[in-house]
């Protein structure tokens with residue numbers, strides 16, 4: 001086949017992820033060329049909520065796919081809106097990294113060791129809601145910027161701690177900065193966190209065939225369940241959502257275990273529910289757990305009165 005043009009954003013995380021996929025495809029015998037795409041989200045220093053939410057990262061790259069300037073793109077799955085794109089396909093979900101959130105705190109501190117009044121940075125309503133619900137007396141300050149910038153706020157002493165995705169630190173080789181891995185019992189990750197999505201045009205059977213080898217069935221089943229839950233909840237409420245699916249051994253066959261959180265950003269309301277279902281029906285599992293959350297009160301939760309965003313989680 002001819003050279004595969006892989007579109008990537010310029011950020012450290014995006015290029016690392018794209019290079020990883022390019023290396024895997026090269027191992028399989030393909031020739032890959034990286035093509036840099038600039039998005040509004042990379043150029044603007046404003047809060048993501050103010051410039052249109054998570055979609056800003058994905059949309060410039062999708063435009064390049066549609067125009068045929070690139071053949072495939074690598075996204076962080078958690079940054080992809082849940083709305084279906086009929087002319088595009090996620091041709092592969094590679095093996096997922098550890099999906100948990102981590103704390104990077106001054107002096108090696110854990111959440112429980114942070115004195116009350118400590119200032120913790122995050123721009124994510126999901127992280128804010130779950131941290132607030134722990135009732136630790138910490139102050140949460142909205143921040144944005146790339147991973148290095150956010151860790152720099154702790155190093156410089158501007159903040160006591162920040163919360164980040166462990167997967168991003170793994171990819172950037174910064175795991176040494178982690179002072180605590182947050183247990184999903186306290187902080188559930190974003191749906192899709194730690195997973196990549198390799199996207200191409202639905203009419204490019206050649207690209208789909210080349211990329212399918214990178215698909216990991218377990219990772220795909222888990223993220224489908226988590227995103228199905230998110231899509232159903234987004235249709236019924238605006239509350240921040242966390243979700244984590246895992247493959248577990250059932251009595252006779254493999255099953256999917258799905259845990260989810262929906263809550264208010266002030267920490268006053270915290271709903272946590274879980275459900276186990278067949279491995280082969282991730283979409284139904286996510287939808288059913290979303291219904292349970294909505295019935296149990298998620299439908300009544302209001303998002304904080306911050307600037308409008310179609311997908312507030314991804315302000316992080």
Ligand SMILES: NCc1[nH]cc(CCC(=O)O)c1CC(=O)O
Nearest residue numbers: 076164165167168193194195316
């Ligand atoms: N919010 C931005 C974002 N999108 C993807 C990652 C890296 C982790 C992943 O692939 O899920 C991060 C950084 C973070 O949340 O700390």
